[in-house]
């Protein structure tokens with residue numbers, strides 16, 4: 001089926017509980033809904049979450065890049081031409097979130113055309129995935145209360161703790177409090193979003209190890225190459241590349257230069273096609289992957305879930321699927337559900353979620 005149109009709809013929904021971290025904060029989901037419509041009327045959807053402090057893209061830049069560069073080159077192709085679409089988008093550097101949304105919306109439309117779930121097309125490993133939640137900057141009491149509430153209501157027992165503040169002591173005290181006050185089987189890992197220097201991260205290692213942290217994401221800027229390599233050599237906790245490894249090329253360079261031991265995979269940057277390539281690279285090199293979260297809405301989460309469930313390596317450990325719980329509302333008609341700490345892939349075709357048109361009307365900002 002021919003791709004007839006690619007629409008971009010900017011919208012804004014507040015966060016009831018904003019997320020703060022070393023590189024920025026999210027108070028409002030000022031995202032872009034991307035819709036790909038085919039000649040037989042199938043509509044593929046995807047969410048594009050701008051993260052200016054991570055990738056340099058904004059809501060306006062995502063709309064303009066898709067409208068002015070990608071859509072004119074892609075409209076008219078067949079919805080099954082996924083690698084041609086990847087090749088076209090690759091001619092433009094960066095803009096990973098804009099590229100990701102087009103890729104996901106095309107996969108969604110393709111799977112809907114075939115009448116199957118995206119997850120089964122990608123690999124079909126499992127129908128559910130354990131959930132991890134990201135805790136933003138907070139005090140020990142706030143962090144423990146939030147984690148306890150998530151465990152009680154949803155059974156979530158894995159938490160990524162945002163660190164990277166100055167002085168480092170407050171984050172170490174937070175991680176230690178979570179370890180001491182939460183049940184012993186709680187999985188804890190940390191993400192500094194480049195907030196510390198390599199030396200600060202090295203100084204933090206003994207206490208993070210003592211708290212049983214299972215991984216340490218973007219401890220310092222990967223551009224601090226010598227320091228980062230020294231840290232990775234020192235650390236018994238796996239160092240995970242996230243914003244330093246958006247593409248397979250970045251992941252290969254970072255892993256082979258010794259800057260990290262594992263990589264985070266995020267469908268929001270680069271889509272399913274890029275995620276598949278990063279996963280293949282990690283598999284070949286024998287390194288672990290973590291399914292990350294771009295502070296996603298339910299639509300974005302459904303894409304992460306579809307990918308996470310589709311492969312053995314990504315379904316094996318908790319995936320970051322729950323931060324939409326912090327939003328005041330969403331665009332989705334039927335909410336995703338977390339039961340006993342797991343999220344099940346919705347049974348519908350494509351990524352399996354449907355937009356509530358009345359909500360889209362309420363939250364869109366282009367009228």
Ligand code: MUC
Nearest residue numbers: 051054191292293294295
């Ligand atoms: C994360 O893992 O870093 C924060 C910034 C961003 O781009 O993604 C989030 C989560």
Ligand code: MG
Nearest residue numbers: 191217242243
């Ligand atoms: Mg991260």
